Amino acid sequence: RTNFSSCQATLRRLDKAFKAFFRRTKAGEDPGYPRFKGPDRFDTVEYPSYCDGCKITDNRVYFQHIGNVRILLHRPIEGTIKTLSFSRRADDWFLIVSCDLGPVTMRHQAPAAAVGIDVGLTHFATLSTGEQVANPRFFRRDHQALVKAQRRLAKEAKGTPERTARKRVVRRIYERIANRRSDFAHKLSRRLTSLFGVIVFEDLAIKQMIKNPHLAKSIADAAWNQLISYTQYKAEGAGGVCVQIDPRGTSQRCSSCSVVVQKDLSVRVHQCPSCGLEIDRDLNAAYNILALGLQRIGTQSVEAASF
Numbered sequence: 001r002t003n004f005s006s007c008q009a010t011l012r013r014l015d016k017a018f019k020a021f022f023r024r025t026k027a028g029e030d031p032g033y034p035r036f037k038g039p040d041r042f043d044t045v046e047y048p049s050y051c052d053g054c055k056i057t058d059n060r061v062y063f064q065h066i067g068n069v070r071i072l073l074h075r076p077i078e079g080t081i082k083t084l085s086f087s088r089r090a091d092d093w094f095l096i097v098s099c100d101l102g103p104v105t106m107r108h109q110a111p112a113a114a115v116g117i118d119v120g121l122t123h124f125a126t127l128s129t130g131e132q133v134a135n136p137r138f139f140r141r142d143h144q145a146l147v148k149a150q151r152r153l154a155k156e157a158k159g160t161p162e163r164t165a166r167k168r169v170v171r172r173i174y175e176r177i178a179n180r181r182s183d184f185a186h187k188l189s190r191r192l193t194s195l196f197g198v199i200v201f202e203d204l205a206i207k208q209m210i211k212n213p214h215l216a217k218s219i220a221d222a223a224w225n226q227l228i229s230y231t232q233y234k235a236e237g238a239g240g241v242c243v244q245i246d247p248r249g250t251s252q253r254c255s256s257c258s259v260v261v262q263k264d265l266s267v268r269v270h271q272c273p274s275c276g277l278e279i280d281r282d283l284n285a286a287y288n289i290l291a292l293g294l295q296r297i298g299t300q301s302v303e304a305a306s307f
Contacts (some may be wrong), residue, residue, distance in 0.1 A: 002045055002066040003053030011045040037201075040167075046085040049299070054084045061095060071095055091168060106239030116199035116290025118250070118282045119224040121215070122268070126282035128290040133188065136181045139221035146173045149238035181223050189230035197240045200293025201228050202247035245292040255287035 002010075017034040036039075044106040047054040053064035056077070057069050060068045061084070079099035116128040124135040147170045156163035168239040178287075192199055197295065206225055228244070235242035252260050257275040270284040 003064040005049055005052045006045055006047050006230045009048045013046075017281040019138070043088040044085060045087075046083065046285055048083055050081045050084060056081070056084075056097075071099075080112050089178075091169040092175075104239065108197040110195065111197035111240070113195045113196045114200070114294060115192070116200045116293060117192075118202070118285040118289055119204070119222070119227070120282055121218050121222060123282060124222060125227070126280070126286050128283070128286040128306060130283060132282070135222065136180070136184055137218075137221060138177050138184070139217070142173055142177055146170070146177075149173055181226060185223065185227045185230050189227055189234050192231055193234040193238045193240055193242075196296065198293065199231055199235055199240065201231070201242070201243045201290055202242050202250060203244035204247055204299075241297060243293050243296055244298060245289060245293040250285045250292070251281055255284045255291070 014034070018244060021031050030222065037043075047063075051286060055062045056071075058070055061071050063070050063086075068131060077097055079101040081097055082100050083098040084095065086093055090096075118126045120126065123132040125133040128260065137267055149166065153166035153170055156166050204224065206219065210219050212219075228242075232242045249260065251270075252262055254261055254270070254272040254275060254277055256277040257272060259271055259272060259274040263270070263281065268281055270279055270281045272278070272300075
């Protein structure tokens with residue numbers, strides 16, 4: 001049981017899901033009918049107004065109709081608390097606190113340092129500084145363990161304690177993969193935002209890209225959008241800028257003379273017949289991404305920074 005405001009928040013989420021469903025249907029897209037979430041799948045409860053059915057005191061949080069629940073605060077709460085929600089991940093419950101910190105003005109320590117980043121599958125990211133970040137492939141690492149756990153789950157009868165236990169193992173593996181991805185993205189985005197005042201990514205159409213059956217699993221495993229999302233809010237907090245540019249032509253256009261050099265995805269080296277430039281195709285794309293990003297924000301001066 002939850003209070004009235006929390007129930008309203010759940011209904012608003014349901015209304016938002018159906019509006020998105022009808023919008024996709026009208027646009028001729030794959031509609032994706034909203035899926036019913038039973039007790040095993042309903043993982044998040046939101047309290048949209050702090051002190052309306054919820055309150056934090058010391059190391060406990062009070063929820064109306066639930067009572068006091070002990071919490072482990074891993075960091076002090078700053079600012080004014082606006083909303084609370086608790087969410088289940090695997091078998092653990094997490095309290096999510098949204099706070100208003102008020103107007104904060106930050107100036108980046110290296111505002112002129114800029115970098116263009118080309119994300120990919122061979123390398124997770126190639127920076128215009130020449131640095132290449134290896135693709136961690138977290139899902140691939142745990143794929144065999146996940147397959148084995150899912151096979152064992154499929155053999156258990158529904159409603160039995162054994163099936164519940166097997167389901168818990170599968171959830172734990174998914175949670176481990178998600179945590180590793182998130183940790184990797186947090187650490188990389190933190191390094192980027194501390195070194196560069198201007199960060200430029202491509203605005204990739206991920207939903208269209210994963211329709212390729214040969215690359216869908218690898219693209220989903222890479223989770224480029226997670227890195228971009230983390231970098232955007234960290235850059236804003238550090239006083240920097242993170243922008244996205246149109247990806248068309250970044251891999252084909254020569255970063256030295258702007259001549260278009262057509263090449264398949266299998267060709268990993270950019271060779272320009274016009275100016276003679278020969279470099280890694282991802283590095284060439286990173287140079288183009290940086291140039292387009294600087295044009296967009298109207299900056300031409302770039303301070304070299306080593307990653």
